[in-house]
Structures are given as structure tokens and as C-alpha cells.
Amino acid sequence: MRIALVNMISPFIRGGAEILVDDLMHQLQLRGHTVELYRLPSPNDFGLLMARLIEASKMLRFDHYDRVICFKFPAYCVIHRNRVVWMFHQFRQAYELWNTEFGIEANPQNEIMRNIVMHADTALVDSRQLFTIAHEVTNRLKKFNNIDSTVLPHLGNMEKFGPGKTGSYLFFPSRISSIKRQHLAVEAMHYVKSDVKLVVAGVCEVSAYDLQIRSFIKKHHLEEHVQYENRWISDEEMYQWMSNCLGSMYLAYKEDSCGLVSMEAFYSAKPVITCIDSGGTIELIEDQKTGFICEPTPQSIAKAMDQLYMDKQAAAKMGQAARDEIIRRDITWDNTIRRLLA
Amino acid sequence: MKILIAGALAPYSNRQEKALCEAVEQHYRSQQHTTDLFYLPWEPDFYGAHEQILAYRLLTVYNECDILITVGYPAFALQHPRKYAFLFDFFPAFHTQYGTDYGFKDQFFRVDQDQKMVKNLHQAEKVCLGEARKVFVASSTLQENLQSLACQAERFSFTPTLAKGEPSQVEKGSILVESYLEPLDRIDLLLQAAALMKDKHPIAIMIPASDPQYQNALYERIARLQLQKRVSVYERAVTLTDLQDCSGALSLRRFSEYVPAYVSYALAMGIHCVVPKDGGALCSLDGQSENIFGVSAEEQSIAKSLQRLPLYSTKRKASADSLNADLPKLLEGLVK
Numbered sequence: 001m002r003i004a005l006v007n008m009i010s011p012f013i014r015g016g017a018e019i020l021v022d023d024l025m026h027q028l029q030l031r032g033h034t035v036e037l038y039r040l041p042s043p044n045d046f047g048l049l050m051a052r053l054i055e056a057s058k059m060l061r062f063d064h065y066d067r068v069i070c071f072k073f074p075a076y077c078v079i080h081r082n083r084v085v086w087m088f089h090q091f092r093q094a095y096e097l098w099n100t101e102f103g104i105e106a107n108p109q110n111e112i113m114r115n116i117v118m119h120a121d122t123a124l125v126d127s128r129q130l131f132t133i134a135h136e137v138t139n140r141l142k143k144f145n146n147i148d149s150t151v152l153p154h155l156g157n158m159e160k161f162g163p164g165k166t167g168s169y170l171f172f173p174s175r176i177s178s179i180k181r182q183h184l185a186v187e188a189m190h191y192v193k194s195d196v197k198l199v200v201a202g203v204c205e206v207s208a209y210d211l212q213i214r215s216f217i218k219k220h221h222l223e224e225h226v227q228y229e230n231r232w233i234s235d236e237e238m239y240q241w242m243s244n245c246l247g248s249m250y251l252a253y254k255e256d257s258c259g260l261v262s263m264e265a266f267y268s269a270k271p272v273i274t275c276i277d278s279g280g281t282i283e284l285i286e287d288q289k290t291g292f293i294c295e296p297t298p299q300s301i302a303k304a305m306d307q308l309y310m311d312k313q314a315a316a317k318m319g320q321a322a323r324d325e326i327i328r329r330d331i332t333w334d335n336t337i338r339r340l341l342a
Numbered sequence: 343m344k345i346l347i348a349g350a351l352a353p354y355s356n357r358q359e360k361a362l363c364e365a366v367e368q369h370y371r372s373q374q375h376t377t378d379l380f381y382l383p384w385e386p387d388f389y390g391a392h393e394q395i396l397a398y399r400l401l402t403v404y405n406e407c408d409i410l411i412t413v414g415y416p417a418f419a420l421q422h423p424r425k426y427a428f429l430f431d432f433f434p435a436f437h438t439q440y441g442t443d444y445g446f447k448d449q450f451f452r453v454d455q456d457q458k459m460v461k462n463l464h465q466a467e468k469v470c471l472g473e474a475r476k477v478f479v480a481s482s483t484l485q486e487n488l489q490s491l492a493c494q495a496e497r498f499s500f501t502p503t504l505a506k507g508e509p510s511q512v513e514k515g516s517i518l519v520e521s522y523l524e525p526l527d528r529i530d531l532l533l534q535a536a537a538l539m540k541d542k543h544p545i546a547i548m549i550p551a552s553d554p555q556y557q558n559a560l561y562e563r564i565a566r567l568q569l570q571k572r573v574s575v576y577e578r579a580v581t582l583t584d585l586q587d588c589s590g591a592l593s594l595r596r597f598s599e600y601v602p603a604y605v606s607y608a609l610a611m612g613i614h615c616v617v618p619k620d621g622g623a624l625c626s627l628d629g630q631s632e633n634i635f636g637v638s639a640e641e642q643s644i645a646k647s648l649q650r651l652p653l654y655s656t657k658r659k660a661s662a663d664s665l666n667a668d669l670p671k672l673l674e675g676l677v678k
Binding site: 004009011012034036037038039040041043044045049052053055056057059060061062063064 | 344346351353354376377378380381382383384385387390393394396397398400401402403405406407551553
């Protein structure tokens with residue numbers, strides 16, 4: 001089958017979604033399909049540029065492909081007789097993030113754009129299949145657009161992740177941004193009572209947020225306890241840090257999926273600390289059994305961090321339960337691809 | 343420096359564009375620049391061309407990078423104040439071959455209306471190319487063709503690396519041709535010539551990718567001319583192993599705006615190549631090498647030339663590095 005994968009690109013930024021699409025491409029090729037990956041550049045602007053992008057996505061042509069699989073807004077607006085949407089997320093700023101600190105301010109001009117975005121999403125009903133990566137996304141789609149969808153959980157390339165030693169640090173790998181809330185983890189370090197350490201690693205594109213975190217570390221003399229790596233970390237570093245940590249952290253606000261980081265932690269037999277408002281991650285993590293689901297406050301998170309550090313045996317046991325859980329779920333590429341190409 | 347590379351991929355025929363995008367990305371990354379690469383689709387449909395070019399115009403990258411490098415038609419329609427465009431060809435079906443059997447020619451060929459569309463298309467191309475700081479083209483043929491759009495292009499040279507390949511299944515001593523089976527490749531003409539040949543040279547037609555309809559037509563044609571024993575079709579690209587074992591290479595592409603990689607490699611390896619006198623960039627090779635046989639585009643002449651190809655000609659090793667030696671210097675010049 002000739003398959004086009006259509007995703008968005010925020011130039012020079014690579015996150016979980018990009019990794020997942022690359023893995024899907026690889027898996028499709030292994031199964032003998034001819035696959036091409038197209039990516040539409042996203043503007044850092046909610047306004048005219050976004051409207052232009054929506055229109056452009058409708059005008060691009062994929063006639064020679066038997067199947068087009070799309071993932072994000074507005075890449076999934078492309079028109080094709082056999083378009084399958086595996087939705088990572090909508091343009092959340094126009095939905096549940098609207099008029100919040102992570103979204104867009106409500107004003108008459110933005111209202112117009114919001115309507116354009118919501119109208120573009122109505123075309124989702126014309127898809128051959130409409131999947132989402134988590135209940136969080138499916139529920140949002142139903143709530144805001146009254147469109148039904150089916151959850152098709154994702155999985156990354158997990159082969160290299162496995163259990164290692166139980167270390168003394170918590171590992172928070174992710175693109176560093178306010179919506180991922182690394183600041184909560186760093187602020188929690190001010191309240192911990194144990195000697196637990198924190199490693200935050202990833203690229204921060206917003207210098208103000210980077211400065212906020214650095215300033216907090218400096219102000220509270222946390223340099224000895226917080227390793228802050230604002231840079232792209234290699235796969236090898238990722239495996240090493242993850243397999244030898246005490247536990248992992250993923251505190252993103254209303255994350256659409258359970259997060260690649262959470263899955264990598266589970267495969268590495270590590271418990272995960274998350275928050276009650278972290279969206280898809282709480283579909284994966286069971287509080288006190290495979291991790292901790294905390295209030296989104298530094299104090300609450302600090303308590304969970306201390307608990308893991310002070311009873312490492314229990315932490316290791318939770319990690320094993322996490323690994324058992326992800327294996328029990330039996331999320332396989334064979335199953336995923338069969339459903340995408342049905 | 344932040345460098346973004348954008349490639350346009352047409353169905354079935356984009357190997358060299360992809361290879362160049364990857365080579366450019368690799369080069370700048372090795373020079374510690376921040377680079378990223380993305381592809382956009384391009385459907386070579388005459389009536390849909392304007393809309394697709396407009397889609398490229400509407401996409402926004404100008405806030406995202408310091409330099410935009412576009413590869414292929416119509417990636418140059420993307421907007422950026424520091425844009426460099428690389429082209430292997432300029433969709434001859436809409437330009438030099440428009441209205442001929444080899445280019446766009448609608449069944450109901452609505453001359454007046456289509457002429458207006460061509461004019462508008464050329465105007466759009468002119469605007470988009472005019473924005474580029476520099477336009478680089480793969481041949482002097484394309485350089486000349488672009489002059490009609492008032493575009494002063496510079497030459498660049500790039501040959502995609504050929505895969506080494508498994509031990510070849512192609513019969514030793516075969517004459518090799520690689521094609522996406524576009525009408526311009528004139529594979530029909532090759533088959534007619536093959537039918538006339540007295541010596542029974544085997545011919546291997548290599549198809550990296552193609553429209554299934556064209557492929558079916560090819561198989562039917564081979565059967566009709568009863569050439570099944572002499573003409574073999576392989577659905578893959580030419581490899582270095584194939585070239586090591588062949589007796590010659592051939593391309594009958596009409597008014598070609600680039601030299602296919604397998605022809606460049608064949609010549610570098612000292613293999614004899616047959617090219618048509620109306621072959622554009624291919625034709626410009628004639629006279630540059632004693633291994634080139636320039637032929638008229640008619641079956642008798644082609645058959646005669648193919649028979650002259652010596653079996654197992656002397657070969658020497660080719661390296662992609664030597665073929666692309668000028669590219670790094672050119673790319674360095676763009677970031678200064």
C-alpha cells in the first residue's frame with residue numbers, strides 16, 4: 001500500500017509526537033508498505049497565519065496514495081478519499097486551554113479565529129477512521145465538537161528501555177515548557193525533606209521559562225540537588241538516565257496521551273509521579289501502585305518524591321508493577337497498524 | 343544559524359530531490375548549524391498546479407529560520423527573505439513539453455483557456471523564483487529554459503549515491519536503463535529498437551517507482567513485441583553491482599533537464615552510454631566523453647548504437663564523493 005503520513009513540524013523541535021510518527025513509518029516500511037512522511041510547518045501565531053495554514057492543508061494533494069494518515073491539527077484537514085486520522089491533539093488553545101494561562105486570551109478577534117479552527121474540525125467526520133491516542137482526546141472531541149472517535153493507544157520504540165538499578169534521582173525528560181510544568185518539579189525540590197535529587201532534561205525554547213527555572217534553583221540554592229539540562233539529550237543518555245533512576249516524573253497540564261515519557265518509564269520498571277490534572281497520564285498510572293497522582297502543587301509533589309526516596313524497596317516494587325501493567329496492556333504495532341489500515 | 347530545508351516530492355520520481363535534501367541537511371549539521379528538513383507533496387496535475395502552488399505560498403516558515411533551502415518543484419514557492427532554490431527539473435510537461443505528446447495535452451485540449459493558465463502559471467513561477475536569493479539548477483539545459491522566466495540561475499552538480507546492491511540478478515552484459523516510465527523517457531522507442539536489433543543483447547529496464555498504469559502498459563508492450571526473453575523489468579533502482587556487470591547504459595529521455603545518477607556513475611566507471619541527440623542535459627554530455635554515443639531519436643539509429651556497445655567494457659571504480667566534490671563549497675557560500 002502507498003501511504004502518506006501527514007504531520008506538523010515546529011522546526012528544530014522534536015518531541016514525543018515526532019518520535020511516534022517516525023516509529024510508525026519504520027514499522028509500516030517493515031511490513032512492506034511504501035511510506036512518505038510529509039510535515040506542514042506550524043506558525044507561532046494564532047491569527048491570519050493559522051487561517052492560511054488551514055487553507056493550505058486543504059489544497060495539498062495526495063492523489064497517488066492509497067491511504068493518508070494524519071495526526072495533528074491542521075494536518076488532519078487534508079482532503080483524501082481514504083484519510084485516517086489518528087489524533088494526537090486538536091488545537092487545544094481553542095478548546096480547553098481557551099482563555100487560560102496556557103491558551104489564548106478571549107477577545108473578539110481571537111473569537112473569530114477560534115470559530116475558524118472549530119469549523120475546520122467539523123471536517124473530521126469525513127474521515128475513513130477517526131482514532132485518538134487517549135480517552136482525554138476522545139472526550140474533548142465529544143465534548144466540544146460532538147464527534148465520536150475510538151481510542152487507539154500509541155506506543156513508541158520501547159525495545160531499548162528496560163530495568164536498571166534503583167537510583168537516588170527522579171528523572172523528568174521532556175521538552176521544557178510551561179505546559180509541561182517542569183517548574184513544579186523544581187519548586188517541589190524546595191520542600192523535599194530527603195536527599196532525593198532531580199534531573200530535568202530537554203530543550204527549552206522559551207528563554208523566559210528557562211530563566212524562571214534557573215532563577216528558582218539559584219535563589220533556593222538547589223544546585224546540588226537539581227541537575228537542569230536544557231539541551232537535546234541523546235537516545236543513549238535517555239536510556240541510561242531512565243533505567244537507573246528512582247522514578248520518573250511527568251507533570252504536563254492536561255496531556256493528551258499518557259505521554260511517551262510515562263511509557264518509557266513503565267518499560268524501564270520505574271514508577272511515575274504525575275498530577276490529577278495531567279490528562280492522559282492518569283489513564284495509565286494507578287495511584288500508590290504504579291506511581292503517584294498528586295495535587296499540582298510543589299508540596300504535594302515533594303511528598304511523593306520523599307516517599308519514593310525513603311522506601312526504595314517500595315519504589316522498586318511499584319516500578320515492577322508499572323512494567324507488568326504496560327506488558328499486560330499488550331499494545332503492539334501489529335494491532336495498531338491493522339486498525340489504521342483497515 | 344537556523345537552516346530549514348524544504349523538499350517537494352512528486353509521486354514516483356523524487357529520488358534525487360530527497361538525496362539532495364538529506365545531503366544538504368547532513369552537511370550543515372556537520373558544520374554545527376541547527377537544521378531541520380521537511381517534505382511537502384506535489385501532484386503534477388496541470389489543472390491543480392495553481393492551487394497547489396498557492397498552498398505552498400500560504401505555508402509560513404519565514405519566522406522560523408535564518409535560511410530556507412528549497413529543493414524541487416514547486417518548493418521554491420515557499421516564502422522567506424533568505425531563500426535558495428535548487429532544481430533538477432522544472433516540470434517540462436508544463437513548460438518545454440507543453441502541448442506535445444510528451445507533456446501536458448488534454449484530450450480536449452482547450453487551447454485558449456489553457457494558454458491563459460500556462461501564462462498565469464509562468465507568472466506565479468516567475469514571482470516565486472524572483473524572490474530567491476539564488477536559484478541553482480542541475481544543467482545548462484535547465485538554466486536556458488529558466489531564462490524564459492527571467493530567472494538567472496547558477497549551476498550545481500549533485501549525483502545521488504547509488505546503492506551498492508546485492509549480487510545482481512540482472513543478466514551479465516545487459517544494457518541498463520532506469521526509468522519512472524514517464525512519456526519523456528520514451529521506453530516505447532527503446533522497445534521498438536530492441537525488436538530491430540540483430541545481436542541479442544539483453545536489456546534490463548530498472549523501475550525505481552512508477553504509476554501502476556504505466557507499468558502494466560510496459561508489460562503488455564513487451565509481450566506484444568515478443569521481447570520477454572530479451573527485455574527484463576526490475577522494480578528497483580540501478581545499483582553499483584548492476585553497473586559493474588553491464589555492457590552499457592542508456593537513457594532516451596527527451597529534453598532532459600538533468601543527468602540521471604546511473605548515467606553519471608556509468609560514465610565515471612568508464613561504461614559506454616547511449617543518449618539521444620534531443621536529450622537536453624544528456625545530449626550536452628556528448629563530446630565530453632569518448633564513452634558517449636549520441637543517437638537520433640529513431641529506432642534504427644538506436645538499435646545500431648546499442649549493437650555497438652562493447653560487451654564488458656573496462657570499468658573503474660566510482661565514488662559519490664568525487665561526483666559531489668563541489669557541493670560543500672557551494673553550501674558554505676550560502677551561510678556566509
